[in-house]
Amino acid sequence: MGTTRCGEAFLANPDLFPARRAGEPWGDAVIDLVRRFGAYCREGGPPAARADTAGVESLVFRAAEADFRTIDVRGWEYALDLDAAPEAVRLAGLRLVARLDWRPGLCGALWTPDGGGAEFAGIFENFCRVLVAYRLLERGGAVLHCAAISDRGGARLFLGRSGAGKSTVSRLALARGLTVLSDDLNALFPGGGEARPPFVEKLPFTGDYGDSRSPSPAAPLAGLYRLAKSEADSLQPLSRAAAAACLLACSPFVNADAHRRERLLANLLALLPAGPVAAWELRFSLGGGFWPILNR
Amino acid sequence: MTPLDAGSVLRPSRDVRYRRIEDEAVVIRQRAAEVLVMNEVAARILELADGRRTVGGWIDALAAEFDVDRATLERDVLAFTAELAAEGMLEPADGV
Numbered sequence: 001m002g003t004t005r006c007g008e009a010f011l012a013n014p015d016l017f018p019a020r021r022a023g024e025p026w027g028d029a030v031i032d033l034v035r036r037f038g039a040y041c042r043e044g045g046p047p048a049a050r051a052d053t054a055g056v057e058s059l060v061f062r063a064a065e066a067d068f069r070t071i072d073v074r075g076w077e078y079a080l081d082l083d084a085a086p087e088a089v090r091l092a093g094l095r096l097v098a099r100l101d102w103r104p105g106l107c108g109a110l111w112t113p114d115g116g117g118a119e120f121a122g123i124f125e126n127f128c129r130v131l132v133a134y135r136l137l138e139r140g141g142a143v144l145h146c147a148a149i150s151d152r153g154g155a156r157l158f159l160g161r162s163g164a165g166k167s168t169v170s171r172l173a174l175a176r177g178l179t180v181l182s183d184d185l186n187a188l189f190p191g192g193g194e195a196r197p198p199f200v201e202k203l204p205f206t207g208d209y210g211d212s213r214s215p216s217p218a219a220p221l222a223g224l225y226r227l228a229k230s231e232a233d234s235l236q237p238l239s240r241a242a243a244a245a246c247l248l249a250c251s252p253f254v255n256a257d258a259h260r261r262e263r264l265l266a267n268l269l270a271l272l273p274a275g276p277v278a279a280w281e282l283r284f285s286l287g288g289g290f291w292p293i294l295n296r
Numbered sequence: 297m298t299p300l301d302a303g304s305v306l307r308p309s310r311d312v313r314y315r316r317i318e319d320e321a322v323v324i325r326q327r328a329a330e331v332l333v334m335n336e337v338a339a340r341i342l343e344l345a346d347g348r349r350t351v352g353g354w355i356d357a358l359a360a361e362f363d364v365d366r367a368t369l370e371r372d373v374l375a376f377t378a379e380l381a382a383e384g385m386l387e388p389a390d391g392v
Contacts, residue, residue: 241321241333244317245322245332248331258311262315265322
């Protein structure tokens, strides 16, 4: 992590970062989050034999209040601190430290002083965002920072950095009666060869638009759009390399992991079949008149 | 770093990873966490920068592969190579 230690911004003593999955469990409650990529979370209690060996088990441990620095978050942009190594990923944030380990399968551990309530929900969600990103990497897919908008023809992904227009496009889509899966994070999975294109699945992580609670069926990928605000609406094709680079830039957490970035790129290339790809740069105006050109 | 010329021998910096994708290349700068797309000629230059061939050898190879005026090619390759070196994407093979 350069010249700083992982967790320095958040932890009273980053040298005491947990070195292994151990500690005082918060309790024996169990949560199973079962999505298309299998059960992947478990809270508290000892590990138990599981029929679903493809699942990812995570344990939640109690941490002391004094382990965390008090941070004035007014006007502050929150970003988790990640430190990736070949055998583990460590992360630290507001009132959380966590590890992802490969033993050899992926498993997680979270330490927090919050055992429930609204604050715990946010802490657990932040942990899950990272966990799911690595889980999808293992399943040949990727978590993408994008707006996913679906209709009967499939799901279109609108990608771009913060401020590129994902929320704007989502708002315009809702006004047209389209469905916004999420304007924050969405999952892209490999399809089944030429006959089945990659598909998009909603994740329970949304920003201003999208419903994180209701289920939504997976939708075939109908197009990738790199967003650029403009005075006029236009659509320019992207090469496969440009599309892959765009997806890589929009794959949070894993794209900052030097040990797994090339695997991520391999996944993304597999999701972009050789030959013409359904990927474009969408230059759009705020009037929302660009929808018809998407169907050309 | 010593000035670049046709006798220079360069290689991609250690934090640069790239993959050819059809006629282009996706380039990842690990430390900067930066992703770039390079066109066909730039991608070929990265391939030619193997730490053994001189820049003059790259120019010979490119001259055989692309329909381009030799003087223009030399000027463009040296300028682009200097740009990549200044950005820390290429480094001398001998570490000088």
